[in-house]
Amino acid sequence: xxxxxxxxxxxxxxxxxxxxxxxxxxxxxxxxxxxxxxxxxxxxxxxxxxxxxxxxxxxxxxxxxxxxxxxxxxxxxxxxxxxxxxxxxxxxxxxxxxxxxxxxxxxxxxxxxxxxxxxxxxxxxxxxxxxxxxxxxxxxxxxxxxxxxxxxxxxxxxxxxxxxxxxxxxxxxxxxxxxxxxxxxxxxxxxxxxxxxxxxxxxxxxxxxxxxxxxxxxxxxxxxxxxxxxxxxxxxxxxxxxxxxxxxxxxxxxxxxxxxxxxxxxxxxxxxxxxxxxxxxxxxxxxxxxxxxxxxxxxxxxxxxxxxxxxxxxxxxxxxxxxx
Amino acid sequence: xxxxxxxxxxxxxxxxxxxxxxxxxxxxxxxxxxxxxxxxxxxxxxxxxxxxxxxxxxxxxxxxxxxxxxxxxxxxxxxxxxxxxxxxxxxxxxxxxxxxxxxxxxxxxxxxxxxxxxxxxxxxxxxxxxxxxxxxxxxxxxxxxxxxxxxxxxxxxxxxxxxxxxxxxxxxxxxxxxxxxxxxxxxxxxxxxxxxxxxxxxxxxxxxxxxxxxxxxxxxxxxxxxxxxxxxxxxxxxxxxxxxxxxxxxxxxxx
Ligand SMILES: Cc1cc2nc3c(=O)[nH]c(=O)nc-3n(C[C@H](O)[C@H](O)[C@H](O)COP(=O)(O)OP(=O)(O)OC[C@H]3O[C@@H](n4cnc5c(N)ncnc54)[C@H](O)[C@@H]3O)c2cc1C
Ligand SMILES: Nc1ncnc2c1ncn2[C@@H]1O[C@H](COP(=O)(O)O)[C@@H](O)[C@H]1O
Numbered sequence: 001x002x003x004x005x006x007x008x009x010x011x012x013x014x015x016x017x018x019x020x021x022x023x024x025x026x027x028x029x030x031x032x033x034x035x036x037x038x039x040x041x042x043x044x045x046x047x048x049x050x051x052x053x054x055x056x057x058x059x060x061x062x063x064x065x066x067x068x069x070x071x072x073x074x075x076x077x078x079x080x081x082x083x084x085x086x087x088x089x090x091x092x093x094x095x096x097x098x099x100x101x102x103x104x105x106x107x108x109x110x111x112x113x114x115x116x117x118x119x120x121x122x123x124x125x126x127x128x129x130x131x132x133x134x135x136x137x138x139x140x141x142x143x144x145x146x147x148x149x150x151x152x153x154x155x156x157x158x159x160x161x162x163x164x165x166x167x168x169x170x171x172x173x174x175x176x177x178x179x180x181x182x183x184x185x186x187x188x189x190x191x192x193x194x195x196x197x198x199x200x201x202x203x204x205x206x207x208x209x210x211x212x213x214x215x216x217x218x219x220x221x222x223x224x225x226x227x228x229x230x231x232x233x234x235x236x237x238x239x240x241x242x243x244x245x246x247x248x249x250x251x252x253x254x255x256x257x258x259x260x261x262x263x264x265x266x267x268x269x270x271x272x273x274x275x276x277x278x279x280x281x282x283x284x285x286x287x288x289x290x291x292x293x294x295x296x297x298x299x300x301x302x303x304x305x306x307x308x309x310x311x312x313x314x315x316x317x318x319x320x321x322x323x324x
Numbered sequence: 325x326x327x328x329x330x331x332x333x334x335x336x337x338x339x340x341x342x343x344x345x346x347x348x349x350x351x352x353x354x355x356x357x358x359x360x361x362x363x364x365x366x367x368x369x370x371x372x373x374x375x376x377x378x379x380x381x382x383x384x385x386x387x388x389x390x391x392x393x394x395x396x397x398x399x400x401x402x403x404x405x406x407x408x409x410x411x412x413x414x415x416x417x418x419x420x421x422x423x424x425x426x427x428x429x430x431x432x433x434x435x436x437x438x439x440x441x442x443x444x445x446x447x448x449x450x451x452x453x454x455x456x457x458x459x460x461x462x463x464x465x466x467x468x469x470x471x472x473x474x475x476x477x478x479x480x481x482x483x484x485x486x487x488x489x490x491x492x493x494x495x496x497x498x499x500x501x502x503x504x505x506x507x508x509x510x511x512x513x514x515x516x517x518x519x520x521x522x523x524x525x526x527x528x529x530x531x532x533x534x535x536x537x538x539x540x541x542x543x544x545x546x547x548x549x550x551x552x553x554x555x556x557x558x559x560x561x562x563x564x565x566x567x568x569x570x571x572x573x574x575x576x577x578x579x
Contacts, residue, residue, distance in 0.1 A: 011483070070489075073453075074462065096449070098483040101441070102465040105453035108419070114541035115419070117448050131542075134550070135446045136337040140344070140351060142416075142446075143545045186462040186497075190490040193480065207578055214339075231574065240362075243504035249486075256482050264577050271338050285577040287570065288556060292339055296550070303573055304556035305566055315567045320574075 002151075003087060004030050004037040005061075007080070007094040008053060011071070012192065015049055018095040020163035022156050023056050025122065026093055027164055033124055035090070039171075042079055044069040054171040056164045061087075065178035070189040073102045075180055081110055082179040089151060091129065096155035108153045114146040117155045129154070137271055138296035158255070159278040199250045200234060207233030208262045210253055210280070211241060214269020214290065215309060218246040223313060224268070230320035236260065238270045254279045268309050272297030289313070325380035325472065327371040327436045328429055329404065330452070331364040333388055333395040334445040348546045360395040363440025365402075367501035369508055370470065371438055372403035378472055380435070381405045387412050387424055393524060400519035401511045407524040410532065417540040418450035425451065426458035427534040428527075436477070437498045441466050449500075456498035464493050465500040 006026040009016040019039075026037035038059040041050055044066045053060045063079050080103075084092065092107075094100040096118040108115035114129070116122070120141070121132030129152040131144045146152055202208060209228045211221075221235075228235050235251060242252045253260055255275040265283035270276060272288075272295055280286070281300050288301035291308045298304045305312055335356040343352040360368075371382045384399040386392045387410045396407035410428055415421065429437060437459075439452035449465075456463030468488060469480035475495050480488045482502050493499075529535075559569045 011487075016484075098466055098481065101449050102453065102463075102481070105418070105422075105450040106457035106463065108450075109422070109454050109457040115450060115454075116542065117418075117450050130545075133446075135547070136335075136342065136351060137444065138550070139337055139342050140547045141550050142547045144542050145545050147539050147541055147543075186494040187464070188492040190478075190492060192483075193488040193490055195486045195488075207574075231578075239503065243366075245507065255484050257486060259485070263579065264574055266574075285573070286556075287573065293558075294342060294549070295338075298556045298558075299550065299552075299554065301556035303570070304558045305570065306558060307563065307566070311563045312567060312570075315563045316570060319567055319571055 002090040003035055004033075005040050005083075005087075005089040005092040006037060006057070007092065007100075008039050008041045008049065009095050009097060009099050010043060010046070010049060015052065016095070016097070017163065018097060018156070018158045020056065021158065021161040022093045022095065023164035025156060025161040029091065029122060029124065033090070040080070040083065042068045042076060050173045054173050055166045058169075058171040060171055060173045061176055062173060063176045063178050065180050067180050067183050068178070071099055071102075072184070072187055072189050073106065074184050074187050076103055077107050077110065079179055080107055083176065084111055084151065090127070091151065092153045094153070094155050096157050100155040104153050104155045111151065111153075112149070113151040113153045114149050115153045115155075116144055116146055118157050119154050120157050120160050122154055134274070138273060139294055157274055159274065159281070195249065199248060202234055202236045202251060202253065203258050203260055205234035205236070205260070205262050207231050207264045207266070208236045208253075208260060208283075209233050209266050209268070210236040210238070210270060211247075211268050212238040212270030213240040214271070215241075216269075221246060223317065227313060227317045227320070230317060230323050232323070233264070233266075238276050267297055267301065268313065270297055271295050272300060325374055325378040325435050326433060327374060327380065327382050327438060328432070328434045329364070329367050329371045329382065329384045329399070330425055330437070330439045330455070331368065331384050331386050331395055331399055332361045332440070332443050333358050333386065333392040334361045334443055337445070344547055344549075348548075349544050350547060358391065358394075360398055361440050361443050363442060363444070363501060363503055365508060366503050366505050367438040367440050368399045368402050368404060369506050370501055371436070373506055374436070374470065374472065375403070383408065385410065385425065385428060387421055389414065396524055397516060397519050398511065400522045400524070401515040402509070406522060409524065409526045411526060411528050415540070416446050416544055417542050418448040419454055419541040422451045422454035422458055423536060424529065424532075424534055425455050428532050430459065435495045437461070437496070439498070439500050441500045441502050452498055452500035459498070461496055461498050462493050463498040463500070464491055466502045467499045468502050468505050470499065470505075
């Protein structure tokens with residue numbers, strides 16, 4: 001059985017946590033299959049990353065090239081396809097992230113490796129890969145079989161698998177020569193844009209009243225503002241609430257918004273998509289109010305109320321009036 | 325600027341009761357409301373805005389059954405010029421969908437092909453980027469801003485943690501559109517009525533020259549409800565009783 005490759009994700013001088021989660025999964029799958037796994041590190045000036053990764057993986061393959069300084073799917077794809085042709089791994093893991101989503105589908109087509117995206121479970125049945133995916137907004141899980149192939153690609157949902165810890169034995173670092181011949185002009189990275197810090201900082205709040213698409217419209221925001229005032233809390237929200245301009249972007253909790261860890265997180269009319277949940281599941285106490293008993297948010301909440309928010313919130317607001 | 329937008333009709337499941345089909349391979353869909361995939365709505369709106377700025381034509385494409393016509397009508401009402409529906413058996417294989425879309429768009433002079441970042445139902449997040457590779461075009465995914473100049477698109481891609489990256493992509497290109505890229509516009513009833521007069525072409529796979537019989541990359545063996553292991557403790561009673569318990573919890577936890 002051939003190796004399992006794990007593509008290291010790093011950005012602006014930092015290895016992203018998802019990398020360690022993928023290494024954890026890579027090791028587990030490699031043990032099951034009686035094979036080994038390797039961290040694949042593409043970048044520029046990444047020696048210190050290689051040292052770190054070697055404490056967690058038996059092998060680190062490194063391609064150093066100044067053109068790999070910032071992620072560019074075309075250059076990553078060229079580099080990976082050449083490594084894959086050389087080493088013939090049976091599986092390549094990458095993040096279901098801004099990086100993996102920009103790279104995995106095109107690499108999969110080029111290599112003719114079947115792709116399973118956003119996996120929450122992976123296993124081999126013989127040499128065939130099976131994936132568990134969460135579909136229909138997280139309300140059901142699907143077991144997916146991929147066609148027989150000599151290699152597969154899977155993108156991994158962040159926050160699902162336990163990270164690989166530092167091991168006792170140090171892995172080997174293998175420097176590979178870069179197959180790239182300079183930059184490409186069809187796709188060019190220009191710069192990172194960081195959102196200016198304005199308005200309310202929801203990451204500092206101890207109580208968050210977080211509203212989702214289920215509140216139905218911006219006309220209900222004042223109700224939640226009053227509740228927030230009573231509780232001494234701050235209003236935050238899910239992404240569609242920002243997309244629809246019901247609240248400003250700085251209020252967004254999630255993978256593309258802010259990560260929060262308040263003492264109390266009250267999620268109202270939020271279904272619990274992973275892009276939301278990974279950024280709030282560290283809260284001390286999570287309380288969800290949702291009229292759908294099967295909403296995935298109840299899988300992460302400590303307490304739940306299954307009801308229309310309109311039956312609950314006005315009562316809660318009245319009852320907490322005296323708390324101000 | 326000629327722009328093709330790929331759109332999907334999806335069942336709305338967030339608020340619905342879900343039941344699993346007897347064969348265990350999918351959910352029951354006859355009780356569900358269907359709509360245009362949220363991401364695709366933003367993509368169509370973006371194409372129409374680009375057309376207003378740079379002129380040209382917006383064509384919407386869908387692969388799906390007869391019923392998918394209703395989402396095409398909606399796209400036409402949003403300002404698309406023509407629509408094409410490709411009749412094909414429903415499939416949960418993103419690679420196959422991308423291959424059919426590639427066959428349908430190949431050789432036509434589109435400057436941009438837009439898709440959504442992901443479909444709300446099976447959420448592969450795969451079709452747009454796979455389509456780009458099949459057509460030999462550059463792509464950018466999770467796009468939140470587009471500006472076109474001198475045969476190039478300057479686009480912003482959304483990364484994690486509120487950071488974006490600015491990229492330059494040579495046209496023609498495939499872009500996968502993220503929600504929030506623009507402000508959706510209210511679609512009036514009269515626009516929908518007018519849309520019914522616009523051209524909707526319906527074609528079969530043979531007509532577009534799609535003959536591949538390659539095995540599917542992915543097939544669903546079984547669907548099931550997620551394990552309920554660590555479910556929340558559900559507070560029960562009248563709203564007053566529930567709120568009573570809730571205030572006790574909040575009081576205790578907020579310290
Ligand atoms: C690349 C990418 C990045 C993303 N980043 C983020 C992110 O940072 N943050 C984020 O939140 N999402 C993000 N998303 C979107 C995410 O996938 C979901 O679409 C989104 O989180 C859903 O928001 P929601 O729960 O508010 O809405 P929905 O999924 O529509 O859920 C609404 C919920 O409200 C309930 N409800 C309806 N009416 C009522 C009522 N009257 N009373 C009580 N409950 C009611 C429904 O049962 C349902 O569960 C991202 C997606 C992608 C592809
Ligand atoms: N059946 C289909 N017909 C046309 N476009 C589709 C279809 N399925 C997916 N797409 C497009 O591909 C995008 C991503 O879908 P997916 O990769 O399935 O998550 C969608 O937002 C659509 O733009």
